């Protein structure tokens with residue numbers, strides 16, 4: 001049974017893995033045997049998280065700072081991963097923001113500026129698509145791999161001030177399906193994880209800037225009546241990254257404690 005989830009000898013890139021859900025995913029993938037590229041915009045934070053996970057797991061970590069919202073930084077980022085490891089078996093497009101200027105402040109439709117629109121979509125949608133487009137053919141040439149796009153329950157249901165965020169995540173849902181169709185022939189599986197409320201900096205920002213009491217409201221919206229610990233994403237990422245999901249592609253899985 002253990003072999004189903006074993007990632008020994010595999011290489012994973014997890015964007016936005018210096019903290020929050022991405023850090024938990026990187027730790028889980030390393031615990032399953034993978035070498036992991038740790039990413040965020042801060043080189044110092046990447047190095048610190050890489051050292052921390054290496055100490056816990058004994059796996060090889062590569063700290064690689066890159067702003068995934070910058071189209072032109074992405075090719076060099078991918079090349080550095082291949083230069084180091086010679087392969088990428090798992091890409092997790094996890095980095096994402098709610099409001100790129102103001103933490104998790106809401107942006108009512110009437111207040112959306114061209115700059116914020118472009119920046120949020122660059123991080124949440126363009127970056128993931130560019131990364132996947134550069135890596136999938138190389139994955140395919142090496143025999144296949146798994147791409148996991150991290151979206152949100154907010155992709156399914158709107159909310160005041162959440163139009164840009166939800167639309168960017170809904171767009172990534174659609175790309176998951178199109179990528180799965182385009183790349184099935186080269187054994188590259190593409191799936192989506194749509195989280196509900198997890199206790200990360202994004203949740204703390206929402207509490208501060210969006211609405212005091214936000215985490216209680218989010219917890220009340222789940223069947224389990226709670227906000228999850230980031231490590232509770234690990235089982236789902238291991239499922240999609242490993243052979244445990246070998247016949248699953250183009251799907252999205254909500255990890256929400258029960259939200260409809």
Ligand SMILES: NC(=O)c1ccc[n+]([C@@H]2O[C@H](COP(=O)([O-])OP(=O)(O)OC[C@H]3O[C@@H](n4cnc5c(N)ncnc54)[C@H](OP(=O)(O)O)[C@@H]3O)[C@@H](O)[C@H]2O)c1
Pocket residue numbers: 015016017018019020021022039040041042045066067068069094095096097123150151152153154194195196197198199200201202203
């Ligand atoms: N937490 C939740 O309840 C929740 C719910 C639904 C969906 N999600 C989704 O889950 C993902 C992770 O969320 P989280 O709560 O873990 O967020 P978080 O705690 O705010 O962490 C975000 C991570 O992404 C990195 N990042 C931000 N902008 C980046 C950029 N332009 N380029 C590269 N890295 C960047 C951050 O590092 P730097 O700031 O140093 O760059 C950090 O490592 C996001 O896509 C989010 O939309 C979260």
